[in-house]
Amino acid sequence: xxxxxxxxxxxxxxxxxxxxxxxxxxxxxxxxxxxxxxxxxxxxxxxxxxxxxxxxxxxxxxxxxxxxxxxxxxxxxxxxxxxxxxxxxxxxxxxxxxxxxxxxxxxxxxxxxxxxxxxxxxxxxxxxxxxxxxxxxxxxxxxxxxxxxxxxxxxxxxxxxxxxxxxxxxxxxxxxxxxxxxxxxxxxxxxxxxxxxxxxxxxxxxxxxxxxxxxxxxxxxxxxxxxxxxxxxxxxxxxxxxxxxxxxxxxxxxxxxxxxxxxxxxxxxxxxxxxxxxxxxxxxxxxxxxxxxxxxxxxxxxxxxxxxxxxxxxxxxxxxxxxxxxxxxxxxxxxxxxxxxxxxxxxxxxxxxxxxxxxxxxxxxxxxxxxxxxxxxxxxxxxxxxxxxxxxxxxxxxxxxxxxx
Numbered sequence: 017x018x019x020x021x022x023x024x025x026x027x028x029x030x031x032x033x034x035x036x037x038x039x040x041x042x043x044x045x046x047x048x049x050x051x052x053x054x055x056x057x058x059x060x061x062x063x064x065x066x067x068x069x070x071x072x073x074x075x076x077x078x079x080x081x082x083x084x085x086x087x088x089x090x091x092x093x094x095x096x097x098x099x100x101x102x103x104x105x106x107x108x109x110x111x112x113x114x115x116x117x118x119x120x121x122x123x124x125x126x127x128x129x130x131x132x133x134x135x136x137x138x139x140x141x142x143x144x145x146x147x148x149x150x151x152x153x154x155x156x157x158x159x160x161x162x163x164x165x166x167x168x169x170x171x172x173x174x175x176x177x178x179x180x181x182x183x184x185x186x187x188x189x190x191x192x193x194x195x196x197x198x199x200x201x202x203x204x205x206x207x208x209x210x211x212x213x214x215x216x217x218x219x220x221x222x223x224x225x226x227x228x229x230x231x232x233x234x235x236x237x238x239x240x241x242x243x244x245x246x247x248x249x250x251x252x253x254x255x256x257x258x259x260x261x262x263x264x265x266x267x268x269x270x271x272x273x274x275x276x277x278x279x280x281x282x283x284x285x286x287x288x289x290x291x292x293x294x295x296x297x298x299x300x301x302x303x304x305x306x307x308x309x310x311x312x313x314x315x316x317x318x319x320x321x322x323x324x325x326x327x328x329x330x331x332x333x334x335x336x337x338x339x340x341x342x343x344x345x346x347x348x349x350x351x352x353x354x355x356x357x358x359x360x361x362x363x364x365x366x367x368x369x370x371x372x373x374x375x376x377x378x379x380x381x382x383x384x385x386x387x388x389x390x391x392x393x394x395x396x397x398x399x400x401x402x403x404x405x406x407x408x409x410x411x412x413x414x415x416x417x418x419x420x421x
Contacts, residue, residue, distance in 0.1 A: 067198075069098045074199055075206035092118035099177065099199070103191055106160055107180040109134035110199075121180075130180070137164045138176035145173060147193050149184055163189050165196035169203055231321075238290040253290055256283040264314065271416075274341055274348065275307040277316045281339070284317060288324055295334025296324070306341040309348040310416045312385050318378035319352040319396075319408050327356030327406050335405070347411045355405040364398050379408075386410060 073095035092110055096118040100108035107121035107130060115138070117131045141148055141164040150162040161184040167175045177199065179192045235257055242250035260283035263276070278300075285298050320337065328335045338353045368383050383395040390412065400406040 066098050066101045069094075071202045073098060074202035075209060092116070093120070095199075096120040099195060100179075102195055103179050103188065105179045105181040105188060109138075109178040109180075110175060111135060111138035111178060112175040133162070134178045137162055137178050140164070141166050141176045141178075142173045147189065147196075149189060163192045165192040167196050167200045167203070169200050174200065174203060234291050235287040238287065242290070249290075253287060256286045259283045260287065264317075270313055271310050272313045273307065274302075274309045274311055274316075274350070277311060277314075278302065278307075278339075281317050281320050284320065285324075285337075292328070292334060296328055297334070297336040299336060299338045301338065301340040303341050303343045305343045306348045306350075306414075309341075309412060309414050311348075311350075311412050312382070312389060315382050315385065315410065316350055316352065318382050319410075322379055322408070323352055323354040323356070323406065326359065327354035330357045343414075344411065346414060348414050349409065349411050351407060351409045353405065353407040358402050358404045358406055359400045360402055361398075361400055364400055368396065368398070382410070386412075 073091050092112060096108050096110050097120040099110065100120045107119065109130060110118045111134050112118070115135050117134050119130060119134070121130070137148075137150055145166055145168075147163060147165040150164065152159050152161055160180040160182050162178055162180045163184050164176050164178045166173045167177060177192055177196045179188060181188055235253075239250055239253045239257065242253065260280055263280040263283075285296075289296050289298070316339075320339065323337045328337065335354055335356045338351075340349075340351045340353070342349045342351075368380055379396065379398075387393075387395045394411065397409040398406065399409075
């Protein structure tokens with residue numbers, strides 16, 4: 017009898033739990049439509065979401081290299097799909113430069129055979145430079161009417177949006193014109209992104225080109241001086257030189273990690289120490305948690321080279337370079353300090369000003385890239401005075417999921 021009571025009690029408790037969970041889920045599902053807002057709010061959300069997807073695809077078209085036809089076509093095809101959803105029409109064609117056509121239509125195969133029609137409509141819209149409506153006889157082979165609106169970029173018709181419907185009404189005509197203007201803005205932003213990427217690549221090439229022939233000559237001379245007296249040391253320096261040049265001229269990625277940059281700096285300083293001997297001392301204060309931080313490629317090494325060339329080398333007694341990385345909450349802070357001859361602060365300020373000619377292009381390059389990537393207040397901070405050495409500080413966010421090494 018007690019066992020039966022226990023079983024009955026357990027079954028009752030289980031049923032209670034099931035009923036409670038059922039009520040919770042029922043209430044949640046009942047509230048779900050209300051949580052998403054009114055019909056108008058849900059429609060606005062869907063439109064914004066579709067516009068965001070279309071914007072990403074259109075920027076891909078604008079950012080693609082003219083030679084990257086496959087990438088451009090794929091981006092245009094994705095854009096056509098989302099543009100048709102925005103316009104709510106039967107079919108959409110985006111006719112781009114060279115009469116390339118990206119199409120999307122209602123999922124019944126009815127878009128087949130529309131490309132000649134889209135090209136014919138686009139040619140007329142390009143010639144007039146304004147939106148036009150095309151009746152059934154001039155529209156599609158399916159009897160659809162069409163509206164063509166020009167995508168104007170830099171006062172030139174880049175392409176044409178052709179929207180098909182039965183019939184074409186005034187709201188679709190207005191919407192097609194507005195969407196064409198919005199597409200032009202997204203394409204312009206894509207071109208801006210491409211220009212920015214090209215500029216970053218050019219700046220990296222400029223930085224690589226700054227590897228001084230004087231440094232290479234001095235490094236090879238230092239290596240040669242050890243060949244007869246210390247061949248083991250000479251071999252080590254050859255490997256360091258190979259590692260340094262391999263890293264500096266690598267092709268993949270605009271970003272690296274603190275650990276990788278420090279390895280290259282180690283090779284550079286080994287070569288410089290072989291040349292300066294006891295005149296050059298190096299201290300490292302590295303927080304292990306900062307080693308994985310993503311930083312712009314060749315952003316710390318130019319600071320170290322600046323310390324050697326303009327801080328230590330001009331002094332008669334040499335000096336010490338201290339490289340420090342600190343975990344500063346959401347950021348990693350990196351400092352390069354030397355106790356060399358220092359510099360006039362006004363002169364350094366002029367060096368970092370783009371409008372001023374300068375020989376210290378490495379510092380300016382790093383400062384410019386940091387500001388472009390992380391904001392106008394994220395450039396280098398330089399503390400210096402004549403005879404008091406120089407300290408250069410940079411801060412980068414520890415979390416940068418948008419950047420990859």
